Amino acid sequence: MSDAPESLTIAIENRKEQLEEPLKPAAISEEKLQYAKEVIDKDTSIKPFWVNKYKKEASKNWHKFYQRNENRFYKDRHWIEREFPAFTEKKNLRCLEIGCGVGNFMFPMLEKNPHLFMYGCDFAQSAIDLVKAHDMYKQGRCEAFLCDLTIDDLSQTIPAGTIDLVSSIFVLSAIPSEKLEATAKNIAQVVKPGGMICFRDYAIFDAAQVKFSSNPGHMLDNNLYVRQDGTMSHFFSAEQIKALFENEGFETVECEYVHRETINRLMAISIDRRFLQCKFVKKA
Ligand SMILES: C[S@@+](CC[C@H](N)C(=O)[O-])C[C@H]1O[C@@H](n2cnc3c(N)ncnc32)[C@H](O)[C@@H]1O
Numbered sequence: 001m002s003d004a005p006e007s008l009t010i011a012i013e014n015r016k017e018q019l020e021e022p023l024k025p026a027a028i029s030e031e032k033l034q035y036a037k038e039v040i041d042k043d044t045s046i047k048p049f050w051v052n053k054y055k056k057e058a059s060k061n062w063h064k065f066y067q068r069n070e071n072r073f074y075k076d077r078h079w080i081e082r083e084f085p086a087f088t089e090k091k092n093l094r095c096l097e098i099g100c101g102v103g104n105f106m107f108p109m110l111e112k113n114p115h116l117f118m119y120g121c122d123f124a125q126s127a128i129d130l131v132k133a134h135d136m137y138k139q140g141r142c143e144a145f146l147c148d149l150t151i152d153d154l155s156q157t158i159p160a161g162t163i164d165l166v167s168s169i170f171v172l173s174a175i176p177s178e179k180l181e182a183t184a185k186n187i188a189q190v191v192k193p194g195g196m197i198c199f200r201d202y203a204i205f206d207a208a209q210v211k212f213s214s215n216p217g218h219m220l221d222n223n224l225y226v227r228q229d230g231t232m233s234h235f236f237s238a239e240q241i242k243a244l245f246e247n248e249g250f251e252t253v254e255c256e257y258v259h260r261e262t263i264n265r266l267m268a269i270s271i272d273r274r275f276l277q278c279k280f281v282k283k284a
Contacts (some may be wrong), residue, residue, distance in 0.1 A: 027259050028205070028272050036205040040223075043213035051220045054230055055176055059148060061230035062124035062174070066102060071130055077105040077169060081112060083277065084198040086165055091115035093164045098149055098187060099123075099171030102130040103137075110141055119158055121147040149186055150179040158190045166197045172241075173201045173234040176224055180244055188248035193284040196253075197245060199277065202235045203257050206274040209235045236276050250280035 045051060054061075065073075081088055087095065087109050093116045097106050100120030110118055120142065122128055131137060131144040145157050149171075166187060175183055191197065202208065204223060212218040212225040212233075219225055223235045238255050246252060255278040262271045 028274060032272060033205055036207075036210045039210050040205070040213045043216055043219045045219050045221060046217060046226075050226075054220060054226045054232060057230060058174065058232060059123040062122075063126050065229055065231060066124050066126035066130060071102040071104075074101060074104045076108045078108055080105055080109070080167065080169065080198070083200070084165075084167070084279070086196060086198070087116065087167075088113045090164075093117070094162055095119070095165045095167065096121070096154075096158065096163045096187075096190065097167045097169075099168070099174065100131060100144065101127050103134055103144075105167055105169060106131065106142060106144075107134060107136045110136060116141075118142045119163075120144045121149070121154070121157075123148040123152075149183045150175060151182070152186075154186050154190045160189050161192045163190045163192060164195050166191060166195070168197055168199045168201070170201055172199070173236065174232055175234070176232065177221060177234065181247070184244045184248045188245075188250070188282065191282045193282050195282050197250065197278075197280040197282075199241065199280070201241075201276055202233060203274040203276040204235045204237050206235055207271045208233070208273070238276060238278075241276060241278060245278075245280040249283050251283055253279040253281050255279075 087093070091113075093113070095109070095116055096119045098121060100106050100122050101124075103120060106118050106120045110116060118141070120131055121144070122131075123146065125146060128144050128146050136142075137144070143157070146152075147154060147157070168187075172180060172183065187197065209223070209225070218227075220232065223237075225233050225235075227233060238257065242252050242255050255276065258275050258277050260273045260275075262273065264270070
């Protein structure tokens with residue numbers, strides 16, 4: 001029998017994040033964190049051939065993901081308004097959602113703030129097609145475009161230094177570490193001084209990471225794993241993400257681990273999800 005704390009033994013590879021209740025500052029016990037670290041440290045990377053293949057085929061695998069799931073997988077991200085009120089506080093905002101998927105954040109936000117213009121980019125053609133087919137997709141209010149953030153220059157579509165707010169929601173986790181610096185540079189050039197990046201993503205020692213490492217064969221690099229469908233998931237430390245944006249001229253306004261405990265009453269077990277939530281403001 002496994003010696004895992006009960007809360008970590010349940011299958012949790014499920015990306016239907018509910019996140020409707022505010023999350024609490026990370027409150028996972030030392031014992032559970034220690035256990036998570038031990039499981040993760042024991043795991044080893046799969047063969048380089050496969051690592052390279054998954055990295056090379058990232059956009060193809062997300063394209064297939066949206067062909068299969070269309071707009072049925074993610075819930076609308078209404079919680080973003082509560083956590084990042086800047087999106088509704090001002091008029092005439094120009095915003096960018098990186099890795100917008102099928103628009104689960106874009107469209108609710110366009111509805112809430114009629115004075116907002118939103119760019120949405122993604123490297124999955126099927127996701128961009130679904131955004132453009134949405135009833136609310138209207139010229140003058142939004143523009144969706146295909147872009148691999150790691151290589152395609154955002155300023156070809158968005159004039160440099162014009163964006164007030166960027167939302168980065170569970171997107172950088174899909175990008176391998178060695179490509180994050182180029183990605184952050186690409187984003188930084190389109191943000192205006194005083195503009196803000198609103199970030200939420202997977203954090204190290206999240207139950208999903210422990211689950212991956214408990215079933216070897218998923219680890220590509222340190223804190224980077226591949227799901228069954230070939231899409232990748234990185235787990236960030238606060239230090240890593242702060243350094244990434246501070247090096248591109250941003251000041252960290254907020255960067256904290258947040259925690260959600262999901263209780264399965266029937267099985268009397270809990271799952272500890274751990275995310276990072278941050279705000280970075282571009283210096284003048
Ligand atoms: C977990 S989904 C999140 C989608 C959306 N942000 C949301 O919260 O519903 C990650 C998204 O990032 C996109 N993505 C991953 N790597 C990317 C890259 N290098 N350039 C652009 N988009 C990328 C994927 O296609 C996918 O739509």
